[in-house]
Amino acid sequence: MIPLRDLLWVAWYAAAAAAVVAVLGLVLLHLLRSRSVAVQLAVVGVATVLATVSGIVVITLLMYLDEHDRAVALAVVIAAGTVAMGVSALLGRRLVAANRVLVEAVRADPYRPPSVPLPKELALLARELDAAYDRLAAAHEREQALEASRRELVAWVSHDLRTPLAGMRAMAEALEDGVVSDTETVRRYHGRIRQEIDRLAGMVDDLFELSRIHAGTLRLYRQRVGLDDLVAEAVAGTEPLARAKGVRLRGEAGPALPLEVDAGELGRALRNLVVNAVRHTPSDGTVEVVGGVEDGMACVTVSDACGGIPEDDLPRVFDVAFRGETARTPGGGGAGLGLAIARGIVEAHGGRIGVANAGPGCRFTIRLPPAG
Structure with a gap:
């Protein structure tokens, strides 16, 4: 041994x-x-x-x-x-x-x-590469869609800016050259110029809001508010527009449901939906705003009497500058940014927004998580 x-x-x-x-x-x-x-x-x-x-x-x-x-x-x-x-x-x-x-x-x-x-390691790498390529393809499609929306937005904004600017220039030149001198016409011209300035200011504000949403710099100052308060404020803020057009505007909400949201931003999104509904509803029509709870989520629906949206256009309703058919063309002009802004604000709150044809028109629905 x-x-x-x-x-x-x-x-x-x-x-x-x-x-x-x-x-x-x-x-x-x-x-x-x-x-x-x-x-x-x-x-x-x-x-x-x-x-x-x-x-x-x-x-x-x-x-x-x-x-x-x-x-x-x-x-x-x-x-x-x-x-x-x-x-x-x-x-x-x-x-x-x-x-x-x-x-x-x-x-x-x-x-x-x-x-x-x-081999197992290379097979895992192949699966990760496949997933990465899918993400890149989806990102490329989103980038192309966003670029198309931007081009469409530039075209719409250029058109919507050119018309009021041309009108204001004509009225300003008429006032400057003394073509109109009677008090009533001068007053009407001044009032019209003021209206167009307010409209253009609103368009600029919408563009700024949309740019913040797309850039991811929209800041939300959350506070506890009631769903019924948001519905009441949206209805009260759009009541003058509905009255001027002869549209009946109704709003109701169930028991107060607390939400942790930015009341100003979410109120703007809801007002955009109500204004859109009023503009597309004919006189003597009805717009209803209803708040409640559905599947544990806060839910607000805005129903109008616009005559419906073509099924092919439904997926594009919230796209930037989308206006669709004549039935959806805003009577008051605008750059077609209201619904896109509403979607951006709702999604920034972790919610969802959708639209479907229902009854004499269509129904927009906002779903938000309740306060914890």
Whole structure:
């Protein structure tokens, strides 16, 4: 039986020899860190085999074997090492081939996940790349839709600015040149100019609000308010417009439901919906604003008598500058930003907004989470 002391010495020399080879392999890997995976795998395989072989060689030299036994041991070690390096190279080639398949899939346009089986890590990377490409495609579609909306917005705003500006210029020149001098006409011109200025100021305010929403800089100052208070304020604020057009405006809300919202911003969104409903409802029509609770969410519906919205236009109602068919064209002008602003404000509160045809017109619905 070999004494324990001798075994410890053998283990020490074998470990020292293997450690020297391992250190050399690590240094070589550091120098080749920017090379291909195949080269690095080859270095790992060779270093592993040489570390084992070096330990065995050292042991054969220390054990004072005769020439025959030493030659046999070294032959066995060399043969085993050669086979081990071959297996290592084969496995490395398979891994490199799988990596090449993934690279070719990434270079393809459009990207498709590889159909061949991959190692677990590369398969996980392929799934993550697939998800990333889906997110990029969705972001690209949103960017294209937003760019189209911006172009449409510029066209609409240019048209809506040009008309009142031309009218104000004509009236200002008439006043300046003395073409009109009677008191009644001068007063009417001044009143008309003031109305157009207020309208343009509202358009500029809407553009500023929409830019904050799109830029993600809309600041909400939340406070606890009642849903019934929001409905009452929206109805009271649009009552003069409804009365002037001959539209009946009704508002009601169930028991007070507390909300943690920015009352000013959310009130603006709700007023936009009510104003939109009044403008598109014919005289003697009715607009109803109803607040309540549905599936644990605060719910406000604004129903009008506009005659309905074409089904193809429903998904685009909240797009920037969308006006749709003649039945939805605002009688009072505007840049078509009210509904887009309403959607941005509601979504900033963590809520949802939608529209559907119902009865003699359509119904806009806002859903908001109640206060915690």
